[in-house]
Amino acid sequence: MPVKILMVCLGNICRSPLAEGILQSKLPTGKFVVDSAGTGGWHVGEQPDKRSITTAKNRGLDISCQKARQFKTSDFTEFDHIFVMDGSNLKDVLRLAPNDKARTKVSLMMDALHPGQGVNVPDPYYGGPEGFDNVYDMLDEACEIVAAKLIKEHA
Ligand code: 4NP
Secondary structure (H helix, E strand, O other): OOOOEEEEEEOOOOOOHHHHHHHHOOOOOOHHHHEEEEOOOOOOOOOHHHHHHHHHOOOOOOOOOOOOOOOOOOHHHOOOOEEEHHHHOOOOHHHHOOHHHHHHEEEEEHOOOOOOOOOOOOOOOOOOOHHHHHHHHEEEEEEEEHHHHHHHHOO
């Protein structure tokens, strides 16, 4: 059984598609499955935001085949680790958690780098392209640590 990791943001079109692509690129295929979802349902079925696709492409990553979906309660049983992008996502996801086991699977993405500091991956949706580059840099650094930890844990 592969280890399953879910990346969660609000719309599942800007941050979590990047997080999915970046973490996937740092893990060996077969042993790990990475997916993403949004707490909101406005963009279900859509491709990632063009700016996320372009930012990823500039770094050699193709995320254009992803399709947005909404986070659902069954994701707590389906996935082993759930990473959320900001405090608001954390609140929304934890509100749906059926029990303690589900709750322990959830963590703030940037806690990988700055444990307990409450650092958010900022929502770049309403800003310019530089916001997407910043998000990519933050996620790349955090995913490097998460990937190393996962590989070590599941060697
Ligand atoms: P994301 O960004 O949560 O990083 O995918 C957003 C995308 C769309 C919206 C909000 C945030 N929206 O309100 O439509």
